[in-house]
Amino acid sequence: MLMVLEGQSHFLPCGVPYWGFETLNNGGSATVPYDYHIGVDYHKSYSHLVVQDGTGRTLRSGRVKNDRHSIAAFLDRYRDNSHAVVEATRNWMVIYDWLAHPLKVKAIADAKIKTDKIDATVLAHLLRADLVPEAWAPSEQARELRLALRERMFYVRLRTMVKNRVVTVFDRYPEQTVRLKKLADLFGKTGRKQLAELPVSPIDRIQIDRSLAFVDDINARIKQSEATIRALTRENTNVKLLKTIPGIGEFFARLIDAEIDDIRRFRSAKKLAAYAGLVPSTYASGGKTYHGKIIKQGNKWLRWAFVEAIGPAVATDPQLREQYERLKPHGTNKARVAIARKLLTIAFQLLREQRPYEQRGHNGQGCASTISRLS
Incomplete structure (x- = not known):
């Protein structure tokens, strides 16, 4: 079995080595024939594994407990010149080398009757035929x-959910809350003082006080998580570069960098836009092409x-604001x-x-706009 170890991994704790080509995640291709093709239908406590030979004949099939010894024992005789595929799913990092993109594989492998055995068998067939679309492993x-x-x-x-509960209670007293509604932040120092003085029923007072205490606790957790994020990105050059873009602050810079991971995997900005789901849907029929709303697929965090x-960005950058106002009609x-x-x-x-x-020039003055040049 071809073993590719890529440093520390969430895969190794299960005791299963990596199978497949390291070059696939680096832009390579699977051209070398394998003796064994392994389909894995992964679940929380067990996996169903199917091993096929080059002709598609199933050599072994069965449910295996997700632990080091069980999986190693099941695949022991098929280690030489083999590769495996697991469908991208929740906690895929536990058992993966090749990742089959969920949407595309399910579109190919859709069936009225679905069982673990069928899923694993279909994945093995797709792998043997080199029809598995590879998903990026961050x-x-x-x-x-x-x-x-x-x-x-x-x-x-x-925190937003808890604040909304307080606002719901707040809205039950329209006559007493006329002044409060003029506050910019109901949960700021002034807002909280007035909330504490608001005449409400005993049960509503209990809910307001408990919710505000909960908000304080959540705020502390948010600060702790932000400290963790800063520690993970303290030496990250990409984050510093992204923060120079209008509208991109500390959090979004880190989020964008984490979701893109390696910018070299995208050949162009158009490829990155497609990955983020910031491209229009396209319908072609009868020689005519129609473009609709942006696609629903893509990385929702990056798009967000x-x-x-x-x-x-529009508020702080004149050129972006000008373009936005021009397109708004x-x-x-x-x-x-x-x-x-x-x-x-x-x-x-x-x-x-x-x-x-770097923002350069505006309305034809000075150097050419960096935004225009980068578009």
């Missing part, structure tokens, strides 16, 4: 940063980061997508060329 550093960033996002969403950066959503795509293109160029963003 570096260990990128995976750790992603986990830390997602923890912070979880706490922020949770660039879309969220639109507001501060054609539709606000179209204008927003265009600016998000522009920011993504700038990020692509900065990361490829390893240089900071």
